[in-house]
Amino acid sequence: MLIFRALFAVVIALPYMSAAGAIVFQDNFDGNQPGLSAIPIGGWTVSDGTVDIHGPGFFDLIPGNGLYVDLEGTRNAGVLSRTFSLTTGATYTVTYTLAGGRLSFDPINIVDVQFGTATASHRLLADDGPTTYSLTFQPSATGAASLAFSNQGVDDWGAFLLDVTVTGPATEPPKPPKPTYSFADVIRDSVVRQVIQENGRQWEIGSFTPNFQLTLIEAAKLGGFESFNWYQVIRQDTRHSRCLSDKSQCTDIDRDGSGQIYSIPFEDPPLSGYFGSANDSYGNDSKHGYYDDEALSLAGFGAVPPIMTGTTFTSRDSPCRTVPGDQILFSTFLGGRDPFGNLQVFIGGNTSFRWRYSQISPGSCGLIDNLAAFIPDDLLPSEGIFDQLEFISANNLFDDERTLLTSHGIEVLQLDVPRGVSEPSTHGLLALGMASVWLIRRRQQQCRQGIRP
Incomplete structure (x- = not known):
């Protein structure tokens, strides 16, 4: 029984x-x-x-x-x-x-x-x-x-x-409260800097990985952006200073795409790219930023896809100079790009940073890694010293940097000021709200330029 x-x-x-x-x-x-x-x-x-x-x-x-x-x-x-x-x-x-x-x-x-x-x-x-x-x-x-x-x-x-x-009726275990964090929390302390040896050259690497295991797209949407990009400024360049003092020492790389010699500080690369047919592969697109996000090709600085995938976005540079003792001082800003192509850079929260390269032996001018295949074999690899300097904050943002950003229509987002963002379930509403703000801003710009929306 x-x-x-x-x-x-x-x-x-x-x-x-x-x-x-x-x-x-x-x-x-x-x-x-x-x-x-x-x-x-x-x-x-x-x-x-x-x-x-x-x-x-x-x-x-x-x-x-x-x-x-x-x-x-x-x-x-x-x-x-x-x-x-x-x-x-x-x-x-x-x-x-x-x-x-x-x-x-x-x-x-x-x-x-x-x-x-x-x-x-x-x-x-x-x-x-x-x-x-x-x-x-x-x-x-x-x-x-x-x-x-x-x-x-x-x-x-x-x-x-x-x-x-x-x-x-079936019961579900109580769900933990949904986390709420600011956009600053998503990207604060998310950049790792290092120097690596690759393709016979030394590279300055800045890797951005959003916190909370978010993808790049998820993190961008939380801030109301479409994608991320880097914006690099050259604040000091001893070789270019010689060009400014003696025009006979200027080369194509001292001029922008229109042939004008740029002054310090300047955006690297310039909006129109560098001058001269020999530097066509240096050409940039019509938007400010270190990487060309318009197409997948070897042309342009990095040529990242329009829609980023994955969880890490990297800034890569391998500068060098022909004269030992030359120095270049960089400010590399992490930024977000809105649906209209406008760029906003971040300061504070250990995201944007400064670094310096000092040449110690003759070498070639720096190229971005996706152009490594075009480097002639007879050019020497860069040999120099990379110094990791301070992270950029509101306290150490130079006036000339702020002036350069303003002249390019680039806004600065200070991460030390809270900007609350809900948990990812509200992506849609947040992105819609930010898109409306950008649309209003774009129409205001069009009106000032006499363009009928």
Whole structure:
């Protein structure tokens, strides 16, 4: 009989588990003391008569099934009931196992079950083995509902109740609160600087990886940007200073795409690229920034795709000069680009940084790594010293740098000033709001230029 009951329990449990119902109540009566006119523990009550508890050591008529309730006690058949607090609209199911009363003189025991307003009636012969039934109830109002078992009979030997389980709607574990952080938190302390040896050259590397395991696109959207870019400024260049003093020493790389000799500080590369056919591969696009984000090609500084993928965005440079002792001082800004191509650079939070290159032996002029295939074999690799200088903040942003940024229409976002941004679930609304701001700004610019929007 034990084998039969265990097998049957598995069969009925599988549909219950697949339905993902939550157990509201479960009782197999094994925690009780067997005896006559007993009241099972666990919130049960007995009214209008009595019930008995049978099992090992006390009239165990179905051995191997632990303790169980005789629904027709020694003095009148009682009503075994329990109250539950249920929620309106939810579906609850009671599953219970009944067996015949064995010693009953009644040829048939009838067990009535009521669960809320749902009812069922079962006819059991005295020698019927354990059988599992279920009854479903959906309350129309939130509140108390009763589960009751009663046996129709008069001979003090009723049907046996072996176990009861009540399941309700599936419940999910409480979710942790959604994190809320500022855009500054997303990119603060996210830039790592290093010098590496690659393609026979030394490279200054600045790698940006957003915090909180966000991708580049996710991080950009949180700030209202379409993508990230680097904006590099050359603040000091001893070779270019010689050009400014003596025009005969100027080369194409001292001029922008229009042939004008630029003054210090200047954007590297210039908006129109460097001058001369020999430097065509240095050409930049029509937007400010270190990388050309318009096309995937070897032309341009880096040529990153319009939509960035992955989690890391890197600034790479390999400068060198032909005269030992020459120095170049760089300010490399991390920035975000809006849907209209406007660039905003970040200061504070250890993102934008300064570095210096000092030439110690003759070498070639620096090229970006994706142009390494074009470097002639007879040019010497750069040999110099890379110095990592301070991160750029509001306290050490030079006036001439700010003037250069302003002249290029580039705004500065100070990360030390909180700018709250919700958790990534609100990307859409935030991006829409930022796009509206950029649209208004673009139309204002068009109006000032006499362009009809």
